[in-house]
Structure formats: structure tokens, C-alpha cells
Amino acid sequence: MYYVQEITEKIFWVGGNDRRLERFENMFPIPQGVAYNSYLIMDEKTALIDTVDAAISALYLENVTHVLDGRPLDYLIVNHMEPDHCANIEELVRRYPGVKIVGNKKTFQFIEQFYSFNCQENYHEVREGEELALGERTLQFFFAPMVHWPEVMVTYEQKEKILFSADAFGSFGAHPGTLFSDQVDFEHFYLDEARRYYTNIVGKYGLQVQAALKKLSSLDIRMICSVHGPVWRRNLSYILDKYDRWSRYEPEQRGVVLFYASMYGNTENVMNRIAGKLAEKGVRDMRMYDVSKTHASYIIADAWKYSHLVIGSPTYNMGLYFVMEALLHEMAGLNFQNRKVALVGNYTWACKSVPAMRNLVENMKKMEIIGSPFEVNSSMKAAQEPELDKLVDDIYASLLAEGYRNEAD
Numbered sequence: 001m002y003y004v005q006e007i008t009e010k011i012f013w014v015g016g017n018d019r020r021l022e023r024f025e026n027m028f029p030i031p032q033g034v035a036y037n038s039y040l041i042m043d044e045k046t047a048l049i050d051t052v053d054a055a056i057s058a059l060y061l062e063n064v065t066h067v068l069d070g071r072p073l074d075y076l077i078v079n080h081m082e083p084d085h086c087a088n089i090e091e092l093v094r095r096y097p098g099v100k101i102v103g104n105k106k107t108f109q110f111i112e113q114f115y116s117f118n119c120q121e122n123y124h125e126v127r128e129g130e131e132l133a134l135g136e137r138t139l140q141f142f143f144a145p146m147v148h149w150p151e152v153m154v155t156y157e158q159k160e161k162i163l164f165s166a167d168a169f170g171s172f173g174a175h176p177g178t179l180f181s182d183q184v185d186f187e188h189f190y191l192d193e194a195r196r197y198y199t200n201i202v203g204k205y206g207l208q209v210q211a212a213l214k215k216l217s218s219l220d221i222r223m224i225c226s227v228h229g230p231v232w233r234r235n236l237s238y239i240l241d242k243y244d245r246w247s248r249y250e251p252e253q254r255g256v257v258l259f260y261a262s263m264y265g266n267t268e269n270v271m272n273r274i275a276g277k278l279a280e281k282g283v284r285d286m287r288m289y290d291v292s293k294t295h296a297s298y299i300i301a302d303a304w305k306y307s308h309l310v311i312g313s314p315t316y317n318m319g320l321y322f323v324m325e326a327l328l329h330e331m332a333g334l335n336f337q338n339r340k341v342a343l344v345g346n347y348t349w350a351c352k353s354v355p356a357m358r359n360l361v362e363n364m365k366k367m368e369i370i371g372s373p374f375e376v377n378s379s380m381k382a383a384q385e386p387e388l389d390k391l392v393d394d395i396y397a398s399l400l401a402e403g404y405r406n407e408a409d
């Protein structure tokens, strides 16, 4: 049976949740599921904003049919052509042959690349800033290229001042019954998943997100309707600020993320010792991860959140332990930048992990290596304690220099 929610008097959420999907993009674990949001505006003309993933098509079509209540669908706005939002275009055209598909040149190019049905006579191409009157309401389109994909645009509804933002301001996590961010404790319920979504999915395109934020700054926005996660109708500056910071690659918090690879536990031992020594100095904001255990997306999200990283890896086949190498490549691919980093290497006959990590880190922008990398020859020895203390002192000094406030002081 249909399941829809009213957003405003004549605008309905007609999307759905997927709590079964193991991995988003077949890569990112989503233990809390994901929502695919689509919105239907019931004005003199009817307009549907984006569609949903194929996994929930049956319910989705029921939702749309229910809200339309016998009326035809006049417009289908395609803000983003990624298949998690476009799986239902063909079926909608079949059911509503008069529907105008609203998009830009790239949108239509992508429709033809992904699908083989013929709907050219349904195309309604719009240009940057163009308006579309629906009756009482008017939509306006702004292009946001590479705020995930090149064809992305956002749609602004002028009467109720709603921004339909495509993937922007989205989050992993299915709706827990509630739809609006102010109906849950967002920081507790969504923030980590919103950060993991942004950093891993859109993180590479900080510059383009900044350009989009600048373009939208002149609009009076009262509500943000993304295609994933909750709808924002209160305290919009909160999520706008987060996006601004994330897309500038600025840490949200002073603190340390320690992540390591270790086979026999000796690199792990050094990482524990570093974290323990930092804790003795009063550092409280620390996270530690074994890269072989925790999915990279979680580590990347925390690396985005915190100001300092400690990275440890054994040498493996004259290079870097594969999982660590893959993680650092992934971070570089996401344009990760602007952090302070301490390095820990380990080896039994020839240490290659430190130069390999240094090379990967230094190829990222605005990265600073703290102190001297700490190298262990198979296992740490007591004689190395002063050297480790020195590195910990350097990390601590860097934290203080970056404005870390030590609660223990």
C-alpha cells in the first residue's frame, strides 16, 4: 500500500527506504539503510522531482498514483541522472505519455546512454536560471555540475522557497518514520552518516560544492529537500555550515584519528602506545581503526572530521601493506587535504612503508608531516621510548598550535 508524507500543503514526499541493500554503489556499507526521496508538487500543473532506485519502484509508482489521484503527470524534473534516482523514468513515460521531462543537454545525453526507450518528444530542455510556472508555484533551475555528476542541477520553488537539492545535503540512513531533520536528534542519529555520505560520495568535488553554495547564497531558502536523508525546514544554517566546512576540507574538530595496518600486532602496539601517551597528556578526542577491519568509508569520514592523523603500516613486499595503500589512494582520489600527519612504519628486513606513506601523503594538498616518522624493526624496543615520546610531544604541540583545548589543563 502507498506510503507518502505531506511536506507542505501541496507538496508530498513520495519516496521510500531501502534497509536491505548491503552496500551503496556496491561499495559503501549502509547498516542503517538509505532513503530515496522524490517529491510530487500538486499545483495547476503536477511536477515530480526526481524518481527513486529500481529496488523500490513498485511502492514508488503506487505512491505517485495515489497522490496524483487520477490527474496526469505534467512534468518530471530530472535533477540528477544517476540510476538510484532515475530507474522509473521509462515507466512514468509509459503511464503518462504527455509528461515533459525537464533537464539540461547533459541530462538527455545521459538518459540516452543509460536507457534505450524513445522519449525524445517528451524532452523539455532548460537553461541556467530558467523558470517553469506550475500555477501558484514557479520552479527555477540552477546547474550544479559535479555536485556529484556533470548534469546535476537543483530546483528552487519560489513560492514556498524550497530547494530540491539532488544529492547535495543528503545522508545515508533510512527514515525512522520521521522525515524532517528537526524531528530527530540529527547529531546523534544522522551526522556521522551524513558526513560519511558526503566525504565518500561527493568529497572529491569540494570546489564545485563551494561554487554551488555561492550560487545558492543569493536565494532565500526555507526548506532543503535532498534525494537522500532527512528534509531540512529548521536550522538550515547547520547543514549549510557543515557542507561549507567539508567542501573546504577544513576539520570540524581538533582531535586525532589513528589508523593502522598490522599482521602480528607490533604496529598496532605502537599505535596504542601513542594514543595512550596522548591520553596521558589530556587528549580526549581520539579514534583508532584497524584498516583491515573497518571499512575505509568510516575512516575517511573521521579523517575529514578531525585535524590530526597518525598512520601506521608494516612494509609488505617492499611496499605498503595493501589495505593501507588502497585506503591512502582512496583518500588521494577524494582530494583529501589540509591535515597534520604523523607516520609509523614497521619492517623486518627493509623499511619501505614509511617512504611509501610519506609519498602518498605528500602528494595530497596542504598536508604536513609532524616530526620524524617512527620506525619499528619488527617490534618496538625500550630504547626507542624517548624517540616515541618525542613524536607524541610533536603531535601534542601541533594539536595545541591548531587550537586544541585540553580539558585536563
Ligand SMILES: Cc1cc2nc3c(=O)[nH]c(=O)nc-3n(C[C@H](O)[C@H](O)[C@H](O)COP(=O)(O)O)c2cc1C
Residues within 6 Å of the ligand: 261, 262, 263, 264, 265, 266, 267, 268, 314, 315, 316, 317, 318, 319, 346, 347, 348, 349, 350, 351, 352, 377, 378, 379
Ligand atoms: C607477505 C609479507 C611481505 C612482507 N614484506 C616485507 C618487506 O618487503 N620488507 C620488510 O622489511 N618486511 C616485510 N614483511 C615483514 C613485516 O613488514 C614485518 O614483520 C612487520 O614487523 C610486521 O608488523 P606487524 O607486527 O604490525 O604486523 C612482510 C611480511 C609479509 C607477511
Ligand SMILES: [Fe+2]
Residues within 6 Å of the ligand: 080, 082, 148, 149, 167
Ligand atoms: Fe549521485
Ligand SMILES: [Fe+2]
Residues within 6 Å of the ligand: 082, 084, 085, 167, 227, 228
Ligand atoms: Fe544519489
